[in-house]
Amino acid sequence: MKRIADSTVRRLSVYLRFLEGSSQRGLTTVSSAELARHGGTTSAQVRKDLSFFGSFGKRGLGYSVPELTNSIRDILGLGREWNVVIVGAGKIGTALAQYDGFRPRGFHVVAVYDTDSGKVGTRWDGIVVRDFSQVARDLASQPIDIAVLAVPAEGAQDAVRRLVDAGVKAILNFAPVQLKVPPDVAVRSVNMAMELEGLSYELSSRAR
Amino acid sequence: MKRIADSTVRRLSVYLRFLEGSSQRGLTTVSSAELARHGGTTSAQVRKDLSFFGSFGKRGLGYSVPELTNSIRDILGLGREWNVVIVGAGKIGTALAQYDGFRPRGFHVVAVYDTDSGKVGTRWDGIVVRDFSQVARDLASQPIDIAVLAVPAEGAQDAVRRLVDAGVKAILNFAPVQLKVPPDVAVRSVNMAMELEGLSYELSSRAR
DNA sequence: ACATGTGAACTGCTTCACAGCG
DNA sequence: CGCTGTGAAGCAGTTCACATGT
Structure with a gap:
């Protein structure tokens, strides 16, 4: 097609x-x-x-x-439920986990991951924070369709490698980096700093 | 040009x-x-x-x-500081207010606004939550370059009207609506549900 | 020799305009 | 008659290829 x-x-x-x-x-x-x-x-x-x-x-x-x-x-493809995990239980990650614009459209957040052992085990709104090192094991038993990446820039590419190894085929990236993924993995990036820079450019160019 | x-x-x-x-x-x-x-x-x-x-x-x-x-x-246009306000002190708004990827690039969050009187007056990370009904008055004394809109879909267009009336010329919109603004106002929209739908489409179309 | 800067060719998205059908 | 569906035309963004300068 x-x-x-x-x-x-x-x-x-x-x-x-x-x-x-x-x-x-x-x-x-x-x-x-x-x-x-x-x-x-x-x-x-x-x-x-x-x-x-x-x-x-x-x-x-x-x-x-x-x-x-x-x-x-x-x-x-909204005629079904999609299983989503959020990687990174920082400010953005937790805000996303609690955002309720996802569920009505069939995106079901099944887990939040973090590497910080202090956060692992806690619950946000009924969603458990799990240890990211176990992500491959977890995905073997419960299939995941989409991973939302909300980790700092430094850790992003490494997190992606592990997610891709675990079989994830779609990533929504909030980290301010250009991710490298195999061609069979779909990526969309949201970069807030970049959007602000775009507005900055518009404001400046109009002043000229 | x-x-x-x-x-x-x-x-x-x-x-x-x-x-x-x-x-x-x-x-x-x-x-x-x-x-x-x-x-x-x-x-x-x-x-x-x-x-x-x-x-x-x-x-x-x-x-x-x-x-x-x-x-x-x-x-x-990054050779200067830009004053930014965040409208909406909900989950996403507060996460954005505390996000520290903005400051190093010259985007200075000077206030957070909300209409909920219970939130007004509290502080997040040293940034006061102010009453949104006062936004026009505030902007008269302190100029604002960019407004980040993090309110529910229902209130978004109305909030925009008031921001535009107050003289705001650039808006970064996180509400899941298509905003209508005068041609001299720059808008960028980030719509997380829409990004997920894009990934959903890709996953589905590949399966065919 | 090497890497930039840029017209020209190309590709693909958008707009036009009208035939087709309810 | 009104509004859709769609080839054809138009336009914008990308890629090519090479002349140019160091």
Whole structure:
């Protein structure tokens, strides 16, 4: 199958959010123009994005909210539960472990890991902090789909090596480093300092 | 001046990080090939990125580490301090307030805001939690460059309206909504649920 | 000899515009 | 008639390849 652009997948997430809101407000159909307005794009872009995966609309009418919702859920692989572990029980790690935007979308945080023996064994919101050195053993019994990396920059690449060795195939990286992974492992990075630098650049370049 | 692509600015951040590391390891020059290897790109891309802003290298030699470091810092607007406020003293907000990757890069967190009167007045790491309803008054006396938005989705657009009214020109958004802002306000969004959905998509599409 | 800087070619995402169908 | 679905055109970002300077 043809490779889908990252930007397209991101927009599908945005459309899905709007559809869920529309459903709650009792709407039964939406047009590509409405989806576009709320997604910050154009109606042609919306239709093109969807066309990669099929024909979901009715000409002259628009899209059925529940049908399109289900289709996008399917496309994004949200028709199942994903097991997630968080690596690093520091400030960001614990904030993420307690964040409740994950569960309603099928991302189930099953464990938090840390190397600090002082933290191991404690519980956050019912989730145990486990010893990271045991991660390979744990994953052998309970399969993990996604690892969220919330460790300091220094330890990040090493943690990734161990996760990849243990069979993890997807990583969401919060450490401010460019991770190196085998081609069969998917990585997304969120780098807050880098985002602030982007804003700094914009503010500066506008002043010129 | 010509509009610079977002992707270029992001890569400059990556180069800068590598340069700072190189400096610490005592290197005095780097080639575009080295920068490329660590930034996950190609040497031609590195040279093209830099060429938008000037000629920083020496043919046959490469780039002087301290000179290029300073040049990129300048380009990104990091030659000064930026005042940052965090809006929302929940889990993510407090984690961000205490995150110490900001200060070394010139981003100074001067206040945390919340609407919950129970939180107002408390201190986190020496930073006071202030009443968000006073934000306009506060900004009149102390100028703010960047607001980091860490509030629930419901309140995000309203918080943005008040920040924009108070004169804020740059927002880093952690709320899972598509913000609407005037064209002179810069926004970057970090949406963790959306990143997980991207990974979910990749895992699913590979399985097919 | 070596590595930069840059026009030119290329690739791929976005926008246009209209045929097709309810 | 309205809105989708989609080839074709347009545009932007990346890669190529080489002239240029040290």
